[in-house]
Amino acid sequence: MTDDGHDLEPGTFPTPDADAPTPAAPATVRGFAPTPDDGIRLTGTLPWDEAARPRYPAPAEDPGYSDAQLATPRHLVDVHDHLRAELTQVRDIVGQVARGMLAVGDARSAVNTMTMRQNQWTLGAYCESYCRIVTGHHTLEDVSIFPHLRWADPDAGPVVARLEEEHEVIHDVLDEVDRALVALVSKVEGAIERLQHVVDLLTDILLSHLAYEERELLHPLARHGFH
Numbered sequence: 001m002t003d004d005g006h007d008l009e010p011g012t013f014p015t016p017d018a019d020a021p022t023p024a025a026p027a028t029v030r031g032f033a034p035t036p037d038d039g040i041r042l043t044g045t046l047p048w049d050e051a052a053r054p055r056y057p058a059p060a061e062d063p064g065y066s067d068a069q070l071a072t073p074r075h076l077v078d079v080h081d082h083l084r085a086e087l088t089q090v091r092d093i094v095g096q097v098a099r100g101m102l103a104v105g106d107a108r109s110a111v112n113t114m115t116m117r118q119n120q121w122t123l124g125a126y127c128e129s130y131c132r133i134v135t136g137h138h139t140l141e142d143v144s145i146f147p148h149l150r151w152a153d154p155d156a157g158p159v160v161a162r163l164e165e166e167h168e169v170i171h172d173v174l175d176e177v178d179r180a181l182v183a184l185v186s187k188v189e190g191a192i193e194r195l196q197h198v199v200d201l202l203t204d205i206l207l208s209h210l211a212y213e214e215r216e217l218l219h220p221l222a223r224h225g226f227h
Contacts, residue, residue, distance in 0.1 A: 050208060070222055076214060145226050
């Protein structure tokens with residue numbers, strides 16, 4: 001992570017430690033498991049050290065959560081699955097534009113069936129919509145869910161603090177996506193390559209973050225819920 005935790009400059013992300021361990025396997029509770037991190041990174045660079053992330057002290061044995069308790073972490077996974085699915089479609093649209101198969105201002109056929117809709121059917125409008133959805137999700141966590149978990153379960157405090165820091169980094173990358181879209185619309189040379197890079201970076205950090213959050217908040221959410 002950068003020195004201040006979130007002040008990122010384009011193209012200045014540090015190189016990750018080649019000796020960093022592979023992502024931890026998700027815990028399984030009564031047949032339910034958080035989404036695993038496959039460890040694939042498109043850019044080869046991340047703005048944080050994944051190996052330095054705090055871990056929640058999970059119980060040694062299955063705590064025997066009820067279906068009602070597991071409904072909360074399952075709901076988090078459902079929300080994250082929506083973000084992952086929409087991210088895949090963002091990547092597809094950007095790829096089509098890069099290949100000349102889809103005009104920047106004519107992406108309606110590709111996004112018409114998506115859940116996040118805008119009056120103006122353009123690549124920029126859709127990407128901006130996705131950025132707002134991600135930001136809104138993180139804001140809800142930061143102002144409501146995380147304070148509750150920090151108060152209810154002090155053991156979750158280090159994980160919550162780390163997740164909040166990662167939210168700031170993700171928001172900076174979302175700003176990079178916005179700037180790349182402006183450059184693309186303005187026909188700046190190399191804009192599509194820059195857009196592809198920042199969307200790849202967004203993919204790397206968002207998928208890494210979502211998997212980490214699901215894994216580490218499984219037990220706190222099952223025990224204490226969202227509020």
